[in-house]
Each structure stands twice: as structure tokens, then as C-alpha cells.
Amino acid sequence: MTFHLFRLECVRMLRDPRYLALGVVTPIGFYLLFATIFGGDPTRPGELKGTVEIMVAMAAYGAIWGALSATGPRLAHERSSGWLEQLRSMPVTVRQLLVAKLAAGLAVALPALVLVCVTAAAAKDVRLEAWQWAALVPAMWLGTLPFALLGVVVGLLVGPEAAFPLSYGLYMAASALGGLWVPPARLSAPLQDVAHALPTYRLADLGWRIAAGHAPTWADVAVLAAWSAGFVALAVLAQGRGPRRARTGAASAATAG
Amino acid sequence: METAIALDGATKRFGELTAVDGLSLTIGRGATVALLGANGAGKSTTVAMLMGLLPPDEGEVTVAGRAPRQAVVEGTIAAMLQDSGLMPGVTAAELVRLARRMYPAPLRVEEALELAGLRDQARRRVDRMSGGQVQRLKFALVAVAGADTMLLDEPTRALDVQGRREFWSAMRNCAAAGRTIVFATHYLDEVEENAERVVVMARGRVVADGTPARIREAGGRAVVRFRVPAGETLPTLPGEVVREHGWATVRSATPDEVVRRLAASDADWCDLRVSPPSLDDSFLALTGAGPAAQDGSAPHGTPPAQGTPADRRIAAASSAPQADSIARTESAQTQAAKTQAARAESARTAPEEARVR
Structure with a gap:
């Protein structure tokens, strides 16, 4: 059942022009733009080439929006539109539903990740070893999990009007502070400390390390895992009080008689 | 007769408001029953309790002898809820196919769409459907389940006259297939033609329970x-x-x-x-919505009820504790109402009477 829900969730994302614009086309477009402007900057020894660094940053940037937009705004909308109510009257558990949503969030994060890398290789002549590609894409893909979880939290806590701007605002802020727009090395020291605590920076750092020929650090994995655990906890709390707050239960039944 | 649905003293409160008040009701398998009541009578709350969406504060609710949620999970009962919505961005057929996979003995997707009158809209996107089509699709989601018991909360809302006719014809097919059908409505004409038993609710209680003909006789002139x-x-x-x-x-x-x-x-x-007697009159008399008779909806071209002794009957009906049958309700009613009820038992309605459980 979870699989069929998951499949439909993906189908509707791929038919959604807003997702295609923000979650696929935008990161590719930004990559081409930034790689053209800054890609040729001279690099110091040990630093990644601009075209590679920006590839990883934009791949993360696109993947994050895929994961976040498939969960947050959609879940909030479904809570108020009555689709969750409809599912609650069918043989589906809330858990199956949320697992399907999370899986769909991860699934629709993948196109941006892969396509930005393909664009980099094709248009900007980025060359990595085969093992680097094979490690970079799956590692960054798994690294989007905390963002899919954040979406679930947003979707469970916020109404349909607020969910999109809130998701987008968090996304932009975390991307900027996490060094996806400006190389983190160019941020001031206090801002670097902030960046190092953010999952956006850590997601990109997975890719930067692999692209530089190293293994990701334990700090990357630990920070991403910590955010994930925090969001799971929040989601469980929100779910506990969710049904009664949404118009699914008491309120609608009382007014509709 | 096996029991499809049983409520025993079920009560649900929302703060100050008692939406369902000690409701006791048993519906046998294969019956087609209308839950008739004005807005706020407790119909939707009753449906929500039967689907396990709301736990009763007091009393017991069972579906096919099981806890409601278990019956839902096993696919014994399926409901068309009033406030539910659908997943946007997918087609009617995709959504029905999803629902189909949840149930142990489902209908075919084409069959369900056909029943719901959506054969030509199978590939239409949910978010591009009209209100009436969405309503039909919600019915298709219930129909495809092939569940023993179907609960339909105001199923014909947003349907036009033609749509309603088609809907009820589909419903009769489901009933003929032996399914138990319980529908909540406030359309009186639908009750008369489509239910063999009518349970009239007001303020969360049953105020009358019988065949449509009998309900008609009970209150009206x-x-x-x-x-x-x-x-x-x-x-x-x-x-x-x-x-x-x-x-x-x-x-x-x-x-x-x-x-x-x-x-x-x-x-x-x-x-x-x-x-x-018009069903409107009896309904209003039974539920105590007297003034609403002025909205001119009375059938048969009769003038709206004016100054009927409805008020007295309402008072009597609402003071009768646990009035779960006509017999009990009428004992508290006026002499006039008794006379009518007695007439109702005459040969004219006898064949339908026999079906009351």
C-alpha cells in the first residue's frame, strides 16, 4: 500500500510545474549562471575548482527543495483539503502515509541532484573519477532526508497558506547561511560557525569532500543525523496533536452535524 | 438477520455541545437505511464514530461485531464522508486504482467508475473536476472497495437532478448486490424512494424509526x-x-x-x-424544526404548514427519553398523532410495515 501511495505522490510531483520550475530547472539554471561567472576563478592548492564546488552546492540546493516541497506544503494542504480525512476512513495507517510521503520527498530530490551533475559534466567539463560519482550522488541523496523530515514537521504544524512561504523561507535562509550561495570559506568566522551547524552546509560538505577525493567527515554525518532525529521527534509530537487540530475530527463533525 | 452496525447508548460531546446523545441503533445486513435529520442533528458525528474517526465518549459502537477501526482496516466498511477531499494532480482512474488496492474483495476500476457515472472522465485530473464529478469520484472510491457496508454522508450534495437520479440508480445496484447501505441526508424525496427504513435524528437522538410511509403518517396531515x-x-x-x-x-x-x-x-x-401527508410536514413535526416549513419546500403543491400542532408534538418527542422507535415516541405524543399512527397500521401500509426490523 505504501508503495502505491508513494508512486502516486511521485506522479503528481512530476506533473506539478511549480516543482519542475523550482526543484529542477532553477538549480540547473543557477549552476550554469554561477559556473560561467565564477567557475574560472583561480583556485588555491587543495581547493575545489569553481565549477565543481558550485555543482555540489546547486545539486544540494535543488535536491533540498525537492524533498521539502514534496512534503511540507503538500501535507499542510492535504490536512485542510480533507484528503487525510479521506485516507483515515480507508485501510491506511498514518504511518504508511507518512512513510510514503518521505519516500516521495527523497525520490523527487533525485532529479535535481543528477541533472545538475550531468549539466556540469556536459556543459562545464567537470570530470570526477567513477567512484566519486558513484559515492557523491547516493551520499547527497541520503543527506536530503532531514529536509524531507522538516517538510513533514511543517506540514503537520502549519496551515496551507503559511506552509509554502514558511518552507521557502527556511529553504532560502538555510541555503544562504549554509554556504550554498557563497562559498563558506568566504563567510565571516561567526557565520562559518553557524554554517557548520546547518544541515544545508553538511549536505553540501558530503559532496565537496567526495569531489576532493576524501571521505565525508563524521561531523557531516552526525549533524545531518542530529537534525533528522530532532525533526522526527517534532513530527511525532505534532502528529500526536495533529488530528484534533486539523479540521479532520471534532470541529468538522460538530459543525456539519 | 446478521448485524451490520450497532450503536448502544453512543454519546459524543464537543465541549458544551452534545452532538450524539445516547444513540442506540441496530442495522441488519443488507438493509438500506436513511439517517434523516437537519444540519446539526448528529448524522456526521454518528458516521465518524462508525468509521472509528471519533471515539464515543460513552456507549459502544460496533461494525460487523468489531471495533469500527478494525472493520475499516479489514475493508468491511467504507464511507463517503462529507468533508473529505481528494488527492490533486492525479486522474480519477489512478485514484480509484489506489483505493482498489486497499481492499480484500474490490470491484474492478472500470466497474466502479461506471457505477459512479465517470466512465468518460477516467483520465481527467482530480483538480480539474467539477463539484459534481468530485462527488461522483468519492462514490467511486467507496464503490470500488466492495465493502459489505457502505456509509454515505450526504452523497448527493453538489449533484444536479440528473446526477442524483444516476447516483441512486447506482446505489440500488449496490443494494441489490446485498450490501448494507446507510446514507445520511436532509433531502426528504431521496429517503422515500431509496430507503426501506428511515431513522429520523434530532439533537443527537433518534426521534423516529420506521418505513418511509410510516414516518410520513406519523407527523403530517x-x-x-x-x-x-x-x-x-x-x-x-x-x-x-x-x-x-x-x-x-x-x-x-x-x-x-x-x-x-x-x-x-x-x-x-x-x-x-x-x-x-407530506414527508416534509412529518419530518418537521418529528424533529421540531417547525418554522423552517415556511421555506416553501412542501411537495404536492400544498401551502406551507402553518400553525400545525407541531410544537406540541416536538415538545413531547424531545422529552421522551431514548425515543428509538415510533411506538415509544408516539406514546408521548398527542391524541391526534396517535390516531394517525393507528391509521398508518391499517392495510394501506401493511406490506411495507413487514420489513421494519
Whole structure:
């Protein structure tokens, strides 16, 4: 059942022009733009080439929006539109539903990740070893999990009007502070400390390390895992009080008689 | 008769408001039952309890002898809820296919879409459907389940006349297949044609329970109309007489007696017609929504009920504790209502009576 829900969730994302614009086309477009402007900057020894660094940053940037937009705004909308109510009257558990949503969030994060890398290789002549590609894409893909979880939290806590701007605002802020727009090395020291605590920076750092020929650090994995655990906890709390707050239960039944 | 649905003293409160108040009701397998009541009568709350969406504060609710949620998970019961919505961005067929996979003994997707009258819209996106089509799709999601019991909360809302006709025809197919069907509505005409049993609810309680014919007799008065020249003297008739535009309209609990007296008199009357009590009148009388009769929805071209003794009956009905059958309700009613109920038991309605459980 979870699989069929998951499949439909993906189908509707791929038919959604807003997702295609923000979650696929935008990161590719930004990559081409930034790689053209800054890609040729001279690099110091040990630093990644601009075209590679920006590839990883934009791949993360696109993947994050895929994961976040498939969960947050959609879940909030479904809570108020009555689709969750409809599912609650069918043989589906809330858990199956949320697992399907999370899986769909991860699934629709993948196109941006892969396509930005393909664009980099094709248009900007980025060359990595085969093992680097094979490690970079799956590692960054798994690294989007905390963002899919954040979406679930947003979707469970916020109404349909607020969910999109809130998701987008968090996304932009975390991307900027996490060094996806400006190389983190160019941020001031206090801002670097902030960046190092953010999952956006850590997601990109997975890719930067692999692209530089190293293994990701334990700090990357630990920070991403910590955010994930925090969001799971929040989601469980929100779910506990969710049904009664949404118009699914008491309120609608009382007014509709 | 196996029991499909049982509520035993079920009570649900929302703060100050008691939405369902000690509701006891048993519905046998294969029955087609209407839950009739005004907005706020407790119909949707009852449906929500039967689907396990709301736990009762008191009392017990079972579906096919199980806890409601278990019956839902096993696919024994499926519901068309009033406030539910659908997943946007997918087609009707995709959504029905999803629902189909959740149930152990489903119908085919094409079959469900056909039943719901959506065969030609199978590939249409949910978010591009009209209100009526969405309503049909919600029915298709229930139909495809192939569940023993179908709960339909105001199923024909947003449907036009043609849509309603098709809907009820589909419903009768489901009923003929042996499914238990319980639908909540406030459309009286739908009740009469599509239910074999009517449970009238008001303020979270059952105020009447019987065949549509019997409900009709329980509260309303028959209407006798005939043409009579202005100024012509009429004999004393049992009932309320209104004369205008050369017509006399008599609203009476004893139409036979009206006709007998007319026939025995010398009055110059013609074009006599007798209409049975309107279901609207009985419904309003039973649920105590007297003033609403002024909205002019009375069938048979009769004038809206005015100054009926409804108020008295309402008071009586609402004070009757646990009034879960006509028999019990009427014991607290006025003599006039008793007379009508007695008439209802006469040969005219006997065949339908036999089906009351």
C-alpha cells in the first residue's frame, strides 16, 4: 500500500510545474549562471575548482527543495483539503502515509541532484573519477532526508497558506547561511560557525569532500543525523496533536452535524 | 438477520455541545437505511464514530461485531464522508486504482467508475473536476472497495437532478448486490424512494424509526382539496380549512372523514383530490424544526404548514427519553398523532410495515 501511495505522490510531483520550475530547472539554471561567472576563478592548492564546488552546492540546493516541497506544503494542504480525512476512513495507517510521503520527498530530490551533475559534466567539463560519482550522488541523496523530515514537521504544524512561504523561507535562509550561495570559506568566522551547524552546509560538505577525493567527515554525518532525529521527534509530537487540530475530527463533525 | 452496525447508548460531546446523545441503533445486513435529520442533528458525528474517526465518549459502537477501526482496516466498511477531499494532480482512474488496492474483495476500476457515472472522465485530473464529478469520484472510491457496508454522508450534495437520479440508480445496484447501505441526508424525496427504513435524528437522538410511509403518517396531515364557489356553505369538516380563489384546502388528520362529510352535504364542490401527508410536514413535526416549513419546500403543491400542532408534538418527542422507535415516541405524543399512527397500521401500509426490523 505504501508503495502505491508513494508512486502516486511521485506522479503528481512530476506533473506539478511549480516543482519542475523550482526543484529542477532553477538549480540547473543557477549552476550554469554561477559556473560561467565564477567557475574560472583561480583556485588555491587543495581547493575545489569553481565549477565543481558550485555543482555540489546547486545539486544540494535543488535536491533540498525537492524533498521539502514534496512534503511540507503538500501535507499542510492535504490536512485542510480533507484528503487525510479521506485516507483515515480507508485501510491506511498514518504511518504508511507518512512513510510514503518521505519516500516521495527523497525520490523527487533525485532529479535535481543528477541533472545538475550531468549539466556540469556536459556543459562545464567537470570530470570526477567513477567512484566519486558513484559515492557523491547516493551520499547527497541520503543527506536530503532531514529536509524531507522538516517538510513533514511543517506540514503537520502549519496551515496551507503559511506552509509554502514558511518552507521557502527556511529553504532560502538555510541555503544562504549554509554556504550554498557563497562559498563558506568566504563567510565571516561567526557565520562559518553557524554554517557548520546547518544541515544545508553538511549536505553540501558530503559532496565537496567526495569531489576532493576524501571521505565525508563524521561531523557531516552526525549533524545531518542530529537534525533528522530532532525533526522526527517534532513530527511525532505534532502528529500526536495533529488530528484534533486539523479540521479532520471534532470541529468538522460538530459543525456539519 | 446478521448485524451490520450497532450503536448502544453512543454519546459524543464537543465541549458544551452534545452532538450524539445516547444513540442506540441496530442495522441488519443488507438493509438500506436513511439517517434523516437537519444540519446539526448528529448524522456526521454518528458516521465518524462508525468509521472509528471519533471515539464515543460513552456507549459502544460496533461494525460487523468489531471495533469500527478494525472493520475499516479489514475493508468491511467504507464511507463517503462529507468533508473529505481528494488527492490533486492525479486522474480519477489512478485514484480509484489506489483505493482498489486497499481492499480484500474490490470491484474492478472500470466497474466502479461506471457505477459512479465517470466512465468518460477516467483520465481527467482530480483538480480539474467539477463539484459534481468530485462527488461522483468519492462514490467511486467507496464503490470500488466492495465493502459489505457502505456509509454515505450526504452523497448527493453538489449533484444536479440528473446526477442524483444516476447516483441512486447506482446505489440500488449496490443494494441489490446485498450490501448494507446507510446514507445520511436532509433531502426528504431521496429517503422515500431509496430507503426501506428511515431513522429520523434530532439533537443527537433518534426521534423516529420506521418505513418511509410510516414516518410520513406519523407527523403530517393529509391534504384534501376541491373546487367550491366563494360564498358556498360547507359542512363542518375535521381539520383546518382555507378557502381562496375558488378552492378549499383542508389539512386534516382524518381525510376519509372529510370526504364522507363532503359527500353527505349539499355543497356544490367538484375536482376533489386527496394527497397523503407530506414527508416534509412529518419530518418537521418529528424533529421540531417547525418554522423552517415556511421555506416553501412542501411537495404536492400544498401551502406551507402553518400553525400545525407541531410544537406540541416536538415538545413531547424531545422529552421522551431514548425515543428509538415510533411506538415509544408516539406514546408521548398527542391524541391526534396517535390516531394517525393507528391509521398508518391499517392495510394501506401493511406490506411495507413487514420489513421494519
